[in-house]
Each structure stands twice: as structure tokens, then as C-alpha cells.
Amino acid sequence: MSVTSSNLVNLAAKYMILKESRRSLRGQCPFHEDAGESLMISPDKNIFKCFGCGKEGGPAEFKFAIEQLNKA
Ligand SMILES: [Zn+2]
Known part of the structure; x- marks a missing residue:
């Protein structure tokens, strides 16, 4: 299964x-x-948004942001 x-x-x-x-x-x-x-x-749209730090996107953006965290 692809990320997107x-x-x-x-x-x-x-x-x-x-x-x-x-x-x-x-x-x-x-x-x-x-x-x-x-x-x-939003499960319907398969997107996320953070009202604290402003990060937003779909599964690919979420996964990318997690990977960036784990590198730090
Ligand atoms: Zn945040």
C-alpha cells in the first residue's frame, strides 16, 4: 500500500x-x-491540521513530519 x-x-x-x-x-x-x-x-477528507503549530496535510505529510521528528 502506498503512502498516499x-x-x-x-x-x-x-x-x-x-x-x-x-x-x-x-x-x-x-x-x-x-x-x-x-x-x-478529518477522516472523511483524510487530512489533518494542527491549530498549534500549523502543520497540515494528508498521510504523506504526516509520515514525513514523523520521520523528521525521529531524525532530531
Ligand atoms: Zn502541532
């Missing part, structure tokens, strides 16, 4: 705890020091 066709929710669930919030999922952003639950995932 992968399911963002399944991918993100490996790195963060996701909580259901209406039609979206929220969780503590793994990309910045998040005191709350700034990262939101």
Missing part, C-alpha cells in the same frame, strides 16, 4: 491518542509541545 492511499487515522493512531469529536478526531500534536489537543483529523 493509506488511511491517515490508522497511521496517526500509531503516534498519538485520538479522541472522537463530532465528525473529526482530535489529539495531542506530536509535532510540537502541545498542552491540549490541537491536532484535528
